[in-house]
Amino acid sequence: MRAVQIDRHGGPDALIVREIAEPALAPGEVIIRAAASSLNPVDWKTRAWQVGPRLPATLGRDLAGRVVAANDTAQEGGAPVIAMSAQIATGRGTWSDLVTLPGHLLAPAPSSIALADSASLPLTGTTALQALRSARTVAGERILVIGAAGAVGGLAVQLAHLAKLIDTHELRLRVAECYPLDDIRSAYERFEAGGLIGKVLITF
Numbered sequence: 001m002r003a004v005q006i007d008r009h010g011g012p013d014a015l016i017v018r019e020i021a022e023p024a025l026a027p028g029e030v031i032i033r034a035a036a037s038s039l040n041p042v043d044w045k046t047r048a049w050q051v052g053p054r055l056p057a058t059l060g061r062d063l064a065g066r067v068v069a070a071n072d073t074a075q076e077g078g079a080p081v082i083a084m085s086a087q088i089a090t091g092r093g094t095w096s097d098l099v100t101l102p103g104h105l106l107a108p109a110p111s112s113i114a115l116a117d118s119a120s121l122p123l124t125g126t127t128a129l130q131a132l133r134s135a136r137t138v139a140g141e142r143i144l145v146i147g148a149a150g151a152v153g154g155l156a157v158q159l160a161h162l163a164k165l166i167d168t169h170e171l172r173l174r175v176a177e178c179y180p181l182d183d184i185r186s187a188y189e190r191f192e193a194g195g196l197i198g199k200v201l202i203t204f
């Protein structure tokens with residue numbers, strides 16, 4: 001299967017799309033066939049900075065895909081799911097055709113949007129929620145969201161205002177551009193150029 005890996009930290013030219021062995025399934029784990037992932041600031045930092053797991057490493061944190069095998073009775077084969085992998089701590093990057101994660105990290109993908117688009121939600125949505133919760137705002141209070149045109153800020157504004165879910169059609173995800181996995185370097189270059197109104201997705 002294909003995976004985006006680095007053998008060294010550096011610019012987009014450090015990214016290599018290569019064939020690696022398919023993952024094994026441990027108790028409590030699930031194998032997901034990736035439909036898409038997205039680019040987040042932590043992904044270029046993990047690529048460029050001396051952080052993260054031992055090299056070579058597979059990059060990527062966000063994931064949208066379908067369950068192909070499960071050692072977890074709560075997960076059903078074929079189910080569309082989203083997840084976020086703690087790649088720096090565990091070394092499990094999501095930028096590969098098949099990804100193995102503990103079942104408890106999966107959530108059902110929203111049904112009202114394309115599965116690939118939902119890859120823009122896990123890390124940004126978690127961050128926006130955490131920021132709002134740590135601000136301990138109460139109803140009626142006014143908040144200032146800096147970077148509200150960005151991925152996290154765009155969700156934080158909506159969550160603060162609406163406190164509703166995607167499947168009520170009131171929380172909108174913004175996808176700026178999609179790149180196939182094999183064009184990961186171009187995706188990074190576009191992402192790092194900035195000025196995006198929405199996420200950059202990687203499709204499989």
Ligand SMILES: NC(=O)c1ccc[n+]([C@@H]2O[C@H](COP(=O)([O-])OP(=O)(O)OC[C@H]3O[C@@H](n4cnc5c(N)ncnc54)[C@H](OP(=O)(O)O)[C@@H]3O)[C@@H](O)[C@H]2O)c1
Nearest residue numbers: 040041123124127146147148149150151152153194195196
């Ligand atoms: N994405 C995540 O899941 C995540 C998770 C944890 C932490 N974070 C952190 O949260 C922050 C936002 O991340 P993001 O993914 O939302 O990034 P993003 O999509 O690139 O959004 C950042 C927004 O802030 C704007 N901006 C840049 N510099 C600014 C400045 N000096 N003053 C005001 N606005 C400015 C950007 O405008 P331009 O594009 O025009 O420059 C963009 O609209 C970053 O510091 C990131 O490291 C993100």
